[in-house]
């Protein structure tokens with residue numbers, strides 16, 4: 353009984369000041385770190401948050417959007433991105449949130465207009481991306497951990513012709529960079545010669561990677577240009593590839609139909 357009381361008090365304290373609390377969006381329900389079910393006013397109303405579904409057949413490889421997820425060249429994370437201008441507690445009939453976040457936040461896709469202005473002006477936005485490329489058989493490969501993705505690394509990976517979708521798992525996953533608030537420029541990505549090698553020697557049209565950019569920071573624009581120039585390759589960035597065995601899956605990635613946007617948050621899953 354005493355233990356239960358202590359736990360209740362401890363949990364109540366935790367719940368009143370959650371790390372992610374903001375005035376307009378008090379907490380993200382269900383993300384409290386400790387098991388505070390006893391002190392929950394709503395009894396057993398605790399949502400289940402999953403990474404896999406249907407006994408492991410469906411694997412979610414998208415990151416959850418949180419205030420602490422990393423943001424490009426920022427040390428503070430993305431910060432508040434949801435507001436609740438209409439809430440039931442304020443007398444509205446329903447809760448209606450609003451959100452504001454950069455189109456290249458979290459797990460997201462790049463359209464050709466991202467780095468090539470004439471494509472942007474001609475309207476090659478995320479709404480024009482080929483859903484056939486974004487959905488189909490895919491290979492998840494482990495990249496050697498001691499290098500960025502160079503031509504040499506691509507040659508070494510020896511990905512057969514005919515493979516059209518590849519998700520590259522790198523040191524970024526081991527370092528859990530997507531779970532760190534501080535943007536890290538030392539992330540692993542494609543060097544220009546690696547991107548060029550992929551374009552010239554493989555049939556890969558979907559390139560997926562496990563941090564915010566497929567291109568290494570030092571070759572940021574050159575690698576993007578090599579990939580996006582042909583308007584055939586689709587780049588999916590910041591995938592969550594932890595705890596998934598390397599191998600062949602079916603990937604499903606669906607961007608939002610954001611007219612005029614050169615990037616979009618995307619939900620990606622793997623199916624066995």
Ligand SMILES: *[C@@H]1O[C@H](CO)[C@@H](O)[C@H](O)[C@H]1NC(C)=O
Nearest residue numbers: 375376436437438439441442
């Ligand atoms: C309720 O309304 C007030 C005043 O409009 C606003 O400042 C506050 O953020 C709202 N609270 C919630 C939880 O939506």
Ligand SMILES: *[C@@H]1O[C@H](CO)[C@@H](O)[C@H](O)[C@H]1NC(C)=O
Nearest residue numbers: 378436439440441442446447
């Ligand atoms: C409605 O908004 C309030 C905050 O004003 C929140 O506590 C509550 O969980 C929301 N209800 C639903 C059904 O989302």
Ligand SMILES: *[C@@H]1O[C@H](CO)[C@@H](O)[C@H](O)[C@H]1NC(C)=O
Nearest residue numbers: 498499500538540568569570
């Ligand atoms: C990859 O390149 C970045 C610069 O873009 C560098 O900081 C990092 O050390 C390199 N990583 C490896 C494993 O060589």
